[in-house]
Amino acid sequence: MFNKILDSIVEETGGGIGAILMGYDGIAIEQVSRDVEGLDLSLVTVEFVSALQEIRKAVEILKLGNLEEVTIKTDKFQTIVRVLNQEYFIALTVDDQGNLGKGRYLLSREKNNLLAALG
Amino acid sequence: MFNKILDSIVEETGGGIGAILMGYDGIAIEQVSRDVEGLDLSLVTVEFVSALQEIRKAVEILKLGNLEEVTIKTDKFQTIVRVLNQEYFIALTVDDQGNLGKGRYLLSREKNNLLAALG
Numbered sequence: 415m416f417n418k419i420l421d422s423i424v425e426e427t428g429g430g431i432g433a434i435l436m437g438y439d440g441i442a443i444e445q446v447s448r449d450v451e452g453l454d455l456s457l458v459t460v461e462f463v464s465a466l467q468e469i470r471k472a473v474e475i476l477k478l479g480n481l482e483e484v485t486i487k488t489d490k491f492q493t494i495v496r497v498l499n500q501e502y503f504i505a506l507t508v509d510d511q512g513n514l515g516k517g518r519y520l521l522s523r524e525k526n527n528l529l530a531a532l533g
Numbered sequence: 534m535f536n537k538i539l540d541s542i543v544e545e546t547g548g549g550i551g552a553i554l555m556g557y558d559g560i561a562i563e564q565v566s567r568d569v570e571g572l573d574l575s576l577v578t579v580e581f582v583s584a585l586q587e588i589r590k591a592v593e594i595l596k597l598g599n600l601e602e603v604t605i606k607t608d609k610f611q612t613i614v615r616v617l618n619q620e621y622f623i624a625l626t627v628d629d630q631g632n633l634g635k636g637r638y639l640l641s642r643e644k645n646n647l648l649a650a651l652g
Contacts, residue, residue, distance in 0.1 A: 452596060453595075453597075454595075457595060458591070458595055458597065461591035461594065461595060462588065462591055464587055465584045465585075465587040465588045465591065466584075468583055468584040468587065469581065469584045469605055472577070472580035472581055472584065473605075473607055475580065476572075476573075476576060476577055476580060477571060478572075478577065478607045478609060478610055479607035479608040479609030479610060479629075480607055480608045481605070481606075481607050482606045482607055482608060483604075483605075483606040484603070484604065484605050484606070485602075485603065485604045486588055486592075486600070486602075486603050487600075487601045487602040487603070488592055488597045488598035488599055488600050488601055489598040489599045489601060490597060490598030491597055491598060510598075
């Protein structure tokens with residue numbers, strides 16, 4: 415179920431490399447990824463989780479509203495992290511030429527399906 | 534000099550609230566901001582700096598390329614952090630209806646001016 419949703423997001427996003435559904439505890443529920451040399455997507459996401467936790471904490475302390483999305487862009491990759499609820503988020507990684515806008519749209523589109531599947 | 538550049542970025546970006554030029558050590562060089570109730574822009578940026586440091590560290594360790602940009606979106610605000618060099622970054626905050634794409638363009642446009650001014 416999760417696998418199918420993640421797959422469709424990665425496939426439909428131009429330049430899609432992989433997607434991961436993960437808890438804020440750093441434990442992945444599901445992930446799909448294409449082989450890209452030197453890239454371990456789950457490792458990447460785990461490394462970003464503590465940063466994400468810090469951002470969420472800061473947003474709460476400073477009353478900046480509800481955290482919805484964090485994007486990280488390097489000259490090689492782009493990752494969108496979309497918050498699903500208090501416990502889970504989904505991260506999508508695309509290459510540097512990838513269509514981040516399309517990815518953002520697909521994450522929004524599938525958010526409710528993912529939440530429903532999470533129960 | 535910095536003031537003028539930051540001002541033009543905030544003015545020209547639809548929904549622009551403020552911009553801050555800061556070192557990775559969390560010390561601001563210059564900032565401009567409009568009064569928004571309950572929002573202390575320098576406080577927000579300082580809180581985000583440690584997250585930014587973690588992201589930069591992760592990007593380095595995992596050899597993901599050079600960190601260029603991090604965006605943080607809540608239901609009230611959007612912040613783009615644009616890396617200038619190893620020492621400095623600029624953060625632009627716009628409201629939830631703000632034109633993030635325009636902001637991104639302006640940060641790119643002014644990057645070289647800011648670097649030149651940093652000397």
